[in-house]
Amino acid sequence: MTPARAIATLGGIGLLRPAPGTWGSLVVLPAVLLGPVACLVLAACVTVGGWIAVRAVLAEGGDQDPGWIVVDEAAGMLLALAALPAAGWIGVVAAFALFRAFDIVKPWPVSWADGLHGATGVMLDDVIAGAMAGAVLLLAGGLW
Known part of the structure; x- marks a missing residue:
């Protein structure tokens, strides 16, 4: 496995079936224990590193957004987790459910963003879904 494919699949997580995107989202949930700032920094790093890796993978040819690329889900999920003030399980479940709903629907x-071509389209739709999930969480937290 090339380094780009290793990053794009999160070390092979994207090869798990069924629902590789869900696995890609689940694998980063423990990052919530590091706190919101760490999740935000990780989201930025995963987004940039993922974009570079996805660009390299797509340059090899084939599908424009194969299901086994899950680094985008990790980036979006980390962004949603960054909106949580603390690592409570209810918030984590809400972040996961909102992110996956926005990503699927x-x-x-x-x-x-999903209609954009190349690595930008692959990564940006999930980053936006994560930002939307985070916005809902922040709004709900403010109303709570």
């Missing part, structure tokens, strides 16, 4: 602007 693809409301605008997630659908717009």
Whole structure:
């Protein structure tokens, strides 16, 4: 496995079946224990590193967004986790559910980003879904 594929699959997590995107989202949940700032920094690093890796993988040819690429789910999930003030299980479940819902249903602007070509489209739709999940969590926390 090339280094780019290792990053794109999160060390092979993307090869798990069924639902590789769900596995890619689940694998980063323990990061919530590091706190919101660490999750935000990790989200940025995973987004940049993922974009570079996905660009290299897509340059090899084939599908424009193969299901086994899950680094994008990790980046989006980390962004959603960054919106949590503490590592409570209810918040983590809410972040996971919101992120996966936005990622699967693809409301605008997630659908717009999903239509972009190349590594930008692969990564950006999940980053936007994570940001939307985070925004909902922050709003809910403010209302609570």
